[in-house]
Amino acid sequence: xxxxxxxxxxxxxxxxxxxxxxxxxxxxxxxxxxxxxxxxxxxxxxxxxxxxxxxxxxxxxxxxxxxxxxxxxxxxxxxxxxxxxxxxxxxxxxxxxxxxxxxxxxxxxxxxxxxxxxxxxxxxxxxxxxxxxxxxxxxxxxxxxxxxxxxxxxxxxxxxxxxxxxxxxxxxxxxxxxxxxxxxxxxxxxxxxxxxxxxxxxxxxxxxxxxxxxxxxxxxxxxxxxxxxxxxxxxxxxxxxxxxxxxxxxxxxxxxxxxxxxxxxxxxxxxxxxxxxxxxxxxxxxxxx
Amino acid sequence: xxxxxxxxxxxxxxxxxxxxxxxxxxxxxxxxxxxxxxxxxxxxxxxxxxxxxxxxxxxxxxxxxxxxxxxxxxxxxxxxxxxxxxxxxxxxxxxxxxxxxxxxxxxxxxxxxxxxxxxxxxxxxxxxxxxxxxxxxxxxxxxxxxxxxxxxxxxxxxxxxxxxxxxxxxxxxxxxxxxxxxxxxxxxxxxxxxxxxxxxxxxxxxxxxxxxxxxxxxxxxxxxxxxxxxxxxxxxxxxxxxxxxxxxxxxxxxxxxxxxxxxxxxxxxxxxxxxxxxxxxxxxxxxxxxxxxxxxxxxxxxxxxxxxxxxxxxxxxxxxxxxxxxxxxxxxxxxxxxxxxxxxxxxxxxxxxxxxxxxxxxxxxxxxxxxxxxxxxxxxxxxxxxxxxxxxxxxxxxxxxxxxxxxxxxxxxxxxxxxxxxxxxxxxxxxxxxxxxxxxxxxxxxxxxxxxxxxxxxxxxxxxxxxxxxxxxxxxxxxxxxxxxxxxxxxxxxxxxxxxxxxxxxxxxxxxxxxxxxxxxxxxxxxxxxxxxxxxxxxx
Numbered sequence: 001x002x003x004x005x006x007x008x009x010x011x012x013x014x015x016x017x018x019x020x021x022x023x024x025x026x027x028x029x030x031x032x033x034x035x036x037x038x039x040x041x042x043x044x045x046x047x048x049x050x051x052x053x054x055x056x057x058x059x060x061x062x063x064x065x066x067x068x069x070x071x072x073x074x075x076x077x078x079x080x081x082x083x084x085x086x087x088x089x090x091x092x093x094x095x096x097x098x099x100x101x102x103x104x105x106x107x108x109x110x111x112x113x114x115x116x117x118x119x120x121x122x123x124x125x126x127x128x129x130x131x132x133x134x135x136x137x138x139x140x141x142x143x144x145x146x147x148x149x150x151x152x153x154x155x156x157x158x159x160x161x162x163x164x165x166x167x168x169x170x171x172x173x174x175x176x177x178x179x180x181x182x183x184x185x186x187x188x189x190x191x192x193x194x195x196x197x198x199x200x201x202x203x204x205x206x207x208x209x210x211x212x213x214x215x216x217x218x219x220x221x222x223x224x225x226x227x228x229x230x231x232x233x234x235x236x237x238x239x240x241x242x243x244x245x246x247x248x249x250x251x252x253x254x255x256x257x258x259x260x261x262x263x264x265x266x267x268x269x270x271x272x273x274x275x276x277x278x279x280x281x282x283x284x285x286x287x288x289x
Numbered sequence: 290x291x292x293x294x295x296x297x298x299x300x301x302x303x304x305x306x307x308x309x310x311x312x313x314x315x316x317x318x319x320x321x322x323x324x325x326x327x328x329x330x331x332x333x334x335x336x337x338x339x340x341x342x343x344x345x346x347x348x349x350x351x352x353x354x355x356x357x358x359x360x361x362x363x364x365x366x367x368x369x370x371x372x373x374x375x376x377x378x379x380x381x382x383x384x385x386x387x388x389x390x391x392x393x394x395x396x397x398x399x400x401x402x403x404x405x406x407x408x409x410x411x412x413x414x415x416x417x418x419x420x421x422x423x424x425x426x427x428x429x430x431x432x433x434x435x436x437x438x439x440x441x442x443x444x445x446x447x448x449x450x451x452x453x454x455x456x457x458x459x460x461x462x463x464x465x466x467x468x469x470x471x472x473x474x475x476x477x478x479x480x481x482x483x484x485x486x487x488x489x490x491x492x493x494x495x496x497x498x499x500x501x502x503x504x505x506x507x508x509x510x511x512x513x514x515x516x517x518x519x520x521x522x523x524x525x526x527x528x529x530x531x532x533x534x535x536x537x538x539x540x541x542x543x544x545x546x547x548x549x550x551x552x553x554x555x556x557x558x559x560x561x562x563x564x565x566x567x568x569x570x571x572x573x574x575x576x577x578x579x580x581x582x583x584x585x586x587x588x589x590x591x592x593x594x595x596x597x598x599x600x601x602x603x604x605x606x607x608x609x610x611x612x613x614x615x616x617x618x619x620x621x622x623x624x625x626x627x628x629x630x631x632x633x634x635x636x637x638x639x640x641x642x643x644x645x646x647x648x649x650x651x652x653x654x655x656x657x658x659x660x661x662x663x664x665x666x667x668x669x670x671x672x673x674x675x676x677x678x679x680x681x682x683x684x685x686x687x688x689x690x691x692x693x694x695x696x697x698x699x700x701x702x703x704x705x706x707x708x709x710x711x712x713x714x715x716x717x718x719x720x721x722x723x724x725x726x727x728x729x730x731x732x733x734x735x736x737x738x739x740x741x742x743x744x745x746x747x748x749x750x751x752x753x754x755x756x757x758x759x760x761x762x763x764x765x766x767x768x769x770x771x772x773x774x775x776x777x778x779x780x781x782x783x784x785x786x787x788x789x790x791x792x793x794x795x796x797x798x799x800x801x802x803x804x805x806x807x808x809x810x811x812x813x814x815x816x817x818x819x820x821x822x823x824x825x826x827x828x829x
Contacts, residue, residue: 181661186678
């Protein structure tokens, strides 16, 4: 009977979904969709070229032509913020995919085979002992800054968190009688992992993925701000803020707008992650009373 | 006036549809009386007791009509605070699993003291005296030490005694016991039942005892209420219910209880041994070199033989090592030493890869039918997994799965459905079909019917016997239930603390036990003096 109640709680229509998770995730989804659309269609919607410098128009206040004003090189701030979303989202999504795929593979193996576990988890412990931004800076300075190295540099510190999550799920799931039954049926180890253990990780991984994504976008902004990210010519939210830093007292708006875009984006992703957790894991979800 | 009087109680699911789960039951319990509420799972017996305690899960179940009178006062009209007060002082409850009902991080003495402090204004010294007094009354040894122990340091029986002490320390008028002995071994169960009876006589408490076990009913009840699917089927004095039940459902329930009198052994048809276990040892712990830890000898020199087409039962209480033996035979764990021969082939020392060809010959049915099937696979996918692993084409495996489903008494349409759509008994049938798909020579059933209701249990046992007759499979049947062992096994092996204490034909071991432990087990079996299926006492 308890099962029936739980299944009944799964959303079948939008109305039910809002009832279950509240209105905030809906707004978050709309905001995030707008950011994604803006990033995809950036070349079509920006009013100006984001890297075209115009010394005459330096540090202009908002006007009809430059909606958010211009920066120290006379570039349109709005266009730069919209283009910045491209890098942020690309890195967020890229890092998430890489961290989840690698973390899932390592976590599955480590949770199932004891010998592998002993080695893998010590490596992961070592990685987690290092501050992720510091590790990323080290990797970027070793390999040189490009969007790919930045992506790799952010992915590596994220992997241990995914591995730990997957491993803990596998550790508890492998004690289930149905896993023992599969072994008794002569199912090979890779197949037991793939068919009987991996599906257990999907729901918690979906939730974790949103946090990884938000954290990756933030780390990218930090790296750019510190000058260790993608090259300064590419407009990213972190780069725009770094350049605007010296004019902060003069033109605080130059930092405000990219900062606001960053905050909105991360808040939306986190809210969606919370909503996903409420839906996918009914034990953590809100009670219907 | 009765202590507890439930009048026309209706309980429904708390939602718009409002499915009713208890349809108007009425129960009466007098002072000093034990009333048993009997029924299979889903009968509403626990829901009724929780409603009485005001403990129905909020937001999922609610009382829709009726009255629950405790000494003439309607509990349903009380405010939450009044109800909370009544719960400890005038009525209390003990649960099935004492480990989860006790707080693991507080010493048990303090947990009992807490009850006293919440409801009385006794001084610390008086509290302590009361706690020691009740611990003494529930028959615990060395009470000062026990009071300073944490729950995990006590045995299951001791924990249940603590629960009883906690429930009775304020001398309530009513004690509700919800399957309090189900998780305990038979010898402990007997002691706890005696204890409840003794304390009841001493304090004049009214006891509402909820159980599914007819043996326990025969031991403890004064009057019995039989419930089925939320309806009260029948009630009356225990002797009347057991000897002359009026309703079909009660008769059916009683006739499903397996008899303790062993069935006659079958003649040996095939002298070929299916399984030979010799001097099997399993030692847990021991640590690595440099770090010595305490070792547990879970199985010590276990030796037995099982012939094709026959059933060997391994019986014993928890911790006897019976499951360890089963898991060693299945090679789920590696034995420390000794031999396991399946069909004449030694498998004890084989590696994972070397074992592959022999996995086919031994299959297992697990205790918990809710966890032994992968919830994400359809029934068909589960059943064909094994044969496909051994190279059977999928189409052929599917056709075979359909035959097997029919064999275990399920419709062919079951193949495309998922495990959650089936009841416990049906799932156990599916698990049996999955094991049979491999055409094994040996089936290991680890408490395979323990989680099932008696009527379903009887059906599954019948199915196993029928399959055995048809296929000549050998069955290694692990159980704690002597009644089940008596009905299905040709030979029985009794284990205690890792050692085999007695082994032989079922009729000899259970009919004329030689070892004192076997005798103790038999005399502790609840309801041993009653022949349930024939509605009369066992002929001496």
